[in-house]
Amino acid sequence: MKIIQASKELNTNWHYFHEKTTLINPLVLVFGNRFLLEKPEVIASIRAEFPYEHIVFGSSAGEIVCCNVNDDSVSVTAIEFEKSTFIVERENVLNHNKDAKALGEVLFEKMPKENLKHIFVLSEGSFSNGSSLINGLEENKEEQITLTGGMCGDNARFEKTLASYKEDPKEGEVILIGFYGDTLEITKASYGGWITFGPERVITKSEGNILYEIDGQPALDLYKKYLGEKSNELPQASLLYPLNVTPVGKSEPVVRTILNINDEDQSMILAGDVPVNSRVQLMMASVDGIAAGAQTAAEYAMKDRKNKPEVALIVSCIGRKLVMSQRVEEELEQVKEIVGEKVPLAGFYSYGEIAPFNGSTSCELHNQTMTLTLISE
Template sequence: MKITQAIKEGKQPFKIISGENHDLKEPLVLVFGNRYLLEDDNLFIEIKKLFPNGHIVLGSTAGEIIDDTVLEGGVSLTAIEFEKCHFSVKRKNVSEIDNELLLGQTLFNEFSKENLKHIFLVSEGSSINGSALIEGFEGVRINNIGLSGGLCGDDDRFERTLASYNENAKEGEVIAIGFYGESLEITSANYGGWTPFGPERIITKSENNILYELDGQPALDLYKKYLGEKAKELPTSALLYPLSVRVNEDDEPLVRTILTIDDTSNTMTLAGDVPEGARVQLMMSTVDDIVDGASIAAQYAMNGRENKPELAILVSCVGRKLVMDQRTEEEVEEVISVIGTDTAVTGFYSYGEMAPFAGKDACRLHNQTMTLTLFSE
């Protein structure tokens, strides 16, 4: 595996930070960046000049992870040439298939299944129901094929997210990257570090990822009551107080972040499904808890690996970044201390993370977690 990494800050050209050169043969080029920079059509032209034979995947973020650094308002680039394995990229837009479950099924069925080891998703993040998208993949996925990824971000603005494959970034795109090869080893895991508090309440009215009522009361009114003065800062302040959602008593609780609120209908739209009958609690965290959670996620991803990872794609939640503020890089540094300093690290802060729970096969949508996908040939 040959890897070249570069960063771009503002209008400056890309600066190579690792890798002797960018003369790679048909590399996978992962580009994660600030939404405003991705809106500039010249960005894709610049990347295409650097890697004319590259398969270029772009995604907007709430912060870019590269090596042990978290960029603010920049662009990170990681170009990977696989020497023993190969990959395939598929894409769909929500305007083509206005049903996330069917979109997921359709995308998965476009891949050849022979020697397919893993699919990594870079998805629209501002309006899509991420759990329904995953459910579409899970409905047709074969058990020995892994699935992970993330929903694109837009800092804490929640205005629009962008993604693309081999074209200028645009809204509504879902990009799926399939990885093939006998020698390819890919593992993924996630962990949060958030603690529930306050009374447990029951979802009495919801529709997919729209939450209407808790215990028969308007959910948004109740949530604002708990937030107090911070309610004026919604939806951004909701990132500091996500919801723990437990569908069944024996299931692991899922964390759900609020994407948008509607004062007129008194509803909240979350990043994934919130089914009626599920029990919910508010959650909170500290910087130290989040850093410890990142370490646990890395340990889970390393468990049972036969080879040291050569590449790590990290997807962490924008809510974690808001809590950590100036200490954000600490969770990335903690991950590197576990997976090793020889591993090339890339990734982004997201509106939702995709990975299985530890020891489980099925992929789930998470919020407020650190998610890792580790690769080696």
């Protein structure tokens, strides 16, 4: 495996983290600020610097490259696989009436299955229901095929997200990157580090990812009471106080970030499903807790590995970044300490993380987690 990493800001030259060299048919991952990905001159610069066929673009809420977290930049990680192969497929949710489950079923069907080991998902993140997308992808997926990835971001603006494969970045795209070959070793893990507080309540009215009532009370009204003065800063303030949701019949809770609010009907739109009768509790975090969570995720990902990873794909939540603020790179330092100081890190801050629970094969949409995909040949 050969890897080149570089980044640039608007009107600056490319900064390389490794010696620049020509690669053979690499997978090129481009994560960047949405405003930059909308500029034709930026896209032209990326294509000129990396004149390869298989380019995947995704907008982010922060770019992770090498050991840095950048804002207002584009980061590029080009990976040449020497013993294994990859295949990329795409669909647009706007062509499926925004039905993410239907898109997931169609998209997974397009992916060749022979020797398929792992799928990395890069999804539109502003209006797709991530839980429904996962349900569609897993509808006909065999257990040995693992799944990780994330929902694209747009900093804390929540206006729109962009993604694409080969084409210029656009809205609505969902991309699957399939990794093939017996020589591949891919391990993954996801962990948060947030803690619950306040009483545990029950969701009494919801529809998909829209939460209407908790304990028979309007959800937004109850949430605002907990936030107090911070309720004036909604929906951004909700990134610091997500919900811990345990659906009926599930032993493991999932964290749900509030993406938007509706003052008219007092509802909240979350990043994934919040089924009726689920138990729900507020959450909060500290900088130290989040850093410790990143370390735990790395320990889980390394636990059963036979070989050292050659690259770490990272999807971390925008809520973690907001809490960490100027100390955000500490969670990357915790990861490198466990996976290896020389292992390149590549990824982005997201609106949702896609991964199974640790020790499980069934995938979930997570929020507020550090999700790792470690790859070697």
